[in-house]
Amino acid sequence: QVQLVESGGGLVQAGGTLRLSCAASTFTLRDYAIGWFRQAPGKEREGVSCISSSDGSSLQRDSVQGRFTTSRDNAKNTVYLQMNSLKPEDTAVYYCAANLLRSRCTWPPVQHEYDYWGQGTQVTVSS
Numbered sequence: 001q002v003q004l005v006e007s008g009g010g011l012v013q014a015g016g017t018l019r020l021s022c023a024a025s026t027f028t029l030r031d032y033a034i035g036w037f038r039q040a041p042g043k044e045r046e047g048v049s050c051i052s053s054s055d056g057s058s059l060q061r062d063s064v065q066g067r068f069t070t071s072r073d074n075a076k077n078t079v080y081l082q083m084n085s086l087k088p089e090d091t092a093v094y095y096c097a098a099n100l101l102r103s104r105c106t107w108p109p110v111q112h113e114y115d116y117w118g119q120g121t122q123v124t125v126s127s
Helices: none
Strands: 003-007 010-013 018-025 033-039 046-051 058-060 068-073 078-083 092-099 121-126
Touching (some): 033 068, 046 068, 046 078, 058 068, 078 092
Antiparallel strands (some): 003 018, 018 078, 033 046, 046 058
């Protein structure tokens, strides 16, 4: 059974930093495009970033450009979302997901193309 597990969320003050991890069991993350999504209370889930398997390039939403970085460690079978200069509006549950159809990201991400999802990790940014 494919399983993605996110970790690294927490409570941080505005301007702070968190690094989220997405680890996989039973399949190899490097073979697929991996997306990060978030859902704030009362809002729809939205794409945050995506990292391609082919060359490790990433795409992200405008509001996190220059603050968030997506990377992968193939040896650890883990994808990371480094979040710097966090803002209260970044508060949400963050999910990683694997797109088994694509090795290269598209933007905006088409959520129904992502086959496997983690359980989510809460990120709370206080002002």
